[in-house]
Amino acid sequence: MIKTPYLLFLGDAPDQLAAKVAQGICDWRPEHAVGQYRMPGCKADLGLPDMTLAEARAAGARTLVIGVANRGGVIGQEWKKVLVAALEEGLDLASGLHNLLRDEPDLVAVAEATGRALHDVRVPEVDYPIANGVKRRGRRVLAVGTDCSVGKMYTGLALDAGMRARGMKSTFRATGQTGILITGDGVPLDAVVADFMAGSVEWLTPDNDDDHWDVIEGQGSLFHVSYSGVTMALIHGGQPDALILCHEPTREHMRGLPGYGLPSLEALRDMALPLARVANPACRVVGVSVNTRDMDEGTARRYLTETEERLGLPATDPFRFGADKLVDALAAM
Amino acid sequence: MIKTPYLLFLGDAPDQLAAKVAQGICDWRPEHAVGQYRMPGCKADLGLPDMTLAEARAAGARTLVIGVANRGGVIGQEWKKVLVAALEEGLDLASGLHNLLRDEPDLVAVAEATGRALHDVRVPEVDYPIANGVKRRGRRVLAVGTDCSVGKMYTGLALDAGMRARGMKSTFRATGQTGILITGDGVPLDAVVADFMAGSVEWLTPDNDDDHWDVIEGQGSLFHVSYSGVTMALIHGGQPDALILCHEPTREHMRGLPGYGLPSLEALRDMALPLARVANPACRVVGVSVNTRDMDEGTARRYLTETEERLGLPATDPFRFGADKLVDALAAM
Numbered sequence: 001m002i003k004t005p006y007l008l009f010l011g012d013a014p015d016q017l018a019a020k021v022a023q024g025i026c027d028w029r030p031e032h033a034v035g036q037y038r039m040p041g042c043k044a045d046l047g048l049p050d051m052t053l054a055e056a057r058a059a060g061a062r063t064l065v066i067g068v069a070n071r072g073g074v075i076g077q078e079w080k081k082v083l084v085a086a087l088e089e090g091l092d093l094a095s096g097l098h099n100l101l102r103d104e105p106d107l108v109a110v111a112e113a114t115g116r117a118l119h120d121v122r123v124p125e126v127d128y129p130i131a132n133g134v135k136r137r138g139r140r141v142l143a144v145g146t147d148c149s150v151g152k153m154y155t156g157l158a159l160d161a162g163m164r165a166r167g168m169k170s171t172f173r174a175t176g177q178t179g180i181l182i183t184g185d186g187v188p189l190d191a192v193v194a195d196f197m198a199g200s201v202e203w204l205t206p207d208n209d210d211d212h213w214d215v216i217e218g219q220g221s222l223f224h225v226s227y228s229g230v231t232m233a234l235i236h237g238g239q240p241d242a243l244i245l246c247h248e249p250t251r252e253h254m255r256g257l258p259g260y261g262l263p264s265l266e267a268l269r270d271m272a273l274p275l276a277r278v279a280n281p282a283c284r285v286v287g288v289s290v291n292t293r294d295m296d297e298g299t300a301r302r303y304l305t306e307t308e309e310r311l312g313l314p315a316t317d318p319f320r321f322g323a324d325k326l327v328d329a330l331a332a333m
Numbered sequence: 334m335i336k337t338p339y340l341l342f343l344g345d346a347p348d349q350l351a352a353k354v355a356q357g358i359c360d361w362r363p364e365h366a367v368g369q370y371r372m373p374g375c376k377a378d379l380g381l382p383d384m385t386l387a388e389a390r391a392a393g394a395r396t397l398v399i400g401v402a403n404r405g406g407v408i409g410q411e412w413k414k415v416l417v418a419a420l421e422e423g424l425d426l427a428s429g430l431h432n433l434l435r436d437e438p439d440l441v442a443v444a445e446a447t448g449r450a451l452h453d454v455r456v457p458e459v460d461y462p463i464a465n466g467v468k469r470r471g472r473r474v475l476a477v478g479t480d481c482s483v484g485k486m487y488t489g490l491a492l493d494a495g496m497r498a499r500g501m502k503s504t505f506r507a508t509g510q511t512g513i514l515i516t517g518d519g520v521p522l523d524a525v526v527a528d529f530m531a532g533s534v535e536w537l538t539p540d541n542d543d544d545h546w547d548v549i550e551g552q553g554s555l556f557h558v559s560y561s562g563v564t565m566a567l568i569h570g571g572q573p574d575a576l577i578l579c580h581e582p583t584r585e586h587m588r589g590l591p592g593y594g595l596p597s598l599e600a601l602r603d604m605a606l607p608l609a610r611v612a613n614p615a616c617r618v619v620g621v622s623v624n625t626r627d628m629d630e631g632t633a634r635r636y637l638t639e640t641e642e643r644l645g646l647p648a649t650d651p652f653r654f655g656a657d658k659l660v661d662a663l664a665a666m
Contacts, residue, residue: 130559131558131559132559132589132590133558133559133587133590133592133593134592135592189527190526190527190528191526191527191528192526192527193523193524193525193526193527194522194523194524194525194526194527194530194562194563194566195523195524195559195560195563197527197562198558198559198560198561198562199559222565222608222611223611225464225466225531225569225570225611225612226463226464226465226466226528226531226532226569227528227531228531228565228566228569228608228611229527229530229531229562229563229565229566229569230527230528230562231565232555232561232562232564232565233527233561233562235561236558236559236561236562237558254466256465257465257466259466259467259468260466260611263611270607271607271608274603274604275555275561275604278555278556278558278561278593278596279558
């Protein structure tokens, strides 16, 4: 569990997109972000107060989160100086970089000397059990996609925010590094050993109040041949009561797989629901989330109306038009 | 790749069943087994010549394979003496035990001093790629089961043997520790990190002659919530042209999952085939393999006949009645 609140490290981000992890934290857990730390040449700006390490510490920050992708896959010397100074200032470090903090001997040495923690959120830190399939109390919703990167995480975060705004009990359960950095906790599912994938999802979504919702972050797609096994483990380990179908209509082929067309929302529904009912016979598909980023507003609204009529399910772009329709559907269950 | 042929180490096996890995080698790769090594009190006997380490070496053995489960999960001192002597005699060691050879400092020291290899087949030794979904040349058949441990490995080994006996080109591709010890090579899929599962199966079954069959060892079941993600990765990474449905009709619930009933063969067909067609639109279900071990012969034959009529597919128990019907179905494709 990563200590909050955070100082968001933007480094020398070449553009706003490079800081998308930090952006996700600002969008979904603004209360976790006390300020931003930018180096000379940084082209990203989250609109947060710029702070020195000492200022951030004084403002209550507990962890410096690397909220930016690094260039060339290595942690450079300029970054390293800031990271070492942050440890010395009393901040833990958290990172989702492929280049692990724990593989940098100087960071490890300073962390040990100062008693600070290094969190590499790509690496599992728990010995997960093998899934036992026992039915758990509480309710669970999972976003499944026609493809990878169609907005499953944002859909889940919007559902969680919408339910909490209505006074419903909800917890977002992160299963990827960005989600873990946003919420401070979760399972880096793509790095878990095969035999323990479904068990790690059971561990992440334990027994809870009957009226509590776990909003489980989706990963991959049943139709994406590289990652479908991870999706499968979420469907069976998560025992969802409700599925939300996620789609990005303008995409021409599956992400990273030229030659593989996207399935229809109907095909996704017909594949995912019978699989989900193996673990939870009461599971239902309750709504559709469409990423309309690449559509103008009129086209997006027409697409959503047409989708609702075709599938007989509420459909929205939760980031653009709000998640109310989907929250309504969960509240009605 | 484990060097063959083997001396099969049976240790102090309390009964024949404890030596099932060694039995599998004798059943399917008898040419790999030059002899057996038994310690005082051993109750298993494979009918092979009993050999000392020196006799085995003189007979051409290259590797001592631990073909027996150990008691209590640790490698005891009596075993250790034999294993050290085997290394000194010039034999490599291969093991599928949870207790890894590489975690025993005395074995590591002797292996280094003698230049011998320690093979722990539960541990991946390759950096597998992420699956790319590119269509590969050659043909592939995969056994999928209504449950775990219904005979998928034996079905695959029987298919491979049957095809080779007819002069067809076939390679059994092991995906579990027993299969790897039998054939000397493969991927320990349940120990692979989630993101690389499907890629490891692609790696295992590369481009081949157009008339060559890879017989891919199945794992888990789409209906087994603990391991379904592994099965999914086999279906998408393997790109099978043909699926064989495997079933054990007398089982009362899913293995290790009380409360989970077994699916019908029809349900397995209807779940597995659309998923397989994501990666290979030409995939077909070509036959049924039934484990009839717990049925008398009349009941077994009636069950197979009834299954053939119901599903319109050839059905056999390949271990009991031969795999000819299934080989016929593959040869006709």
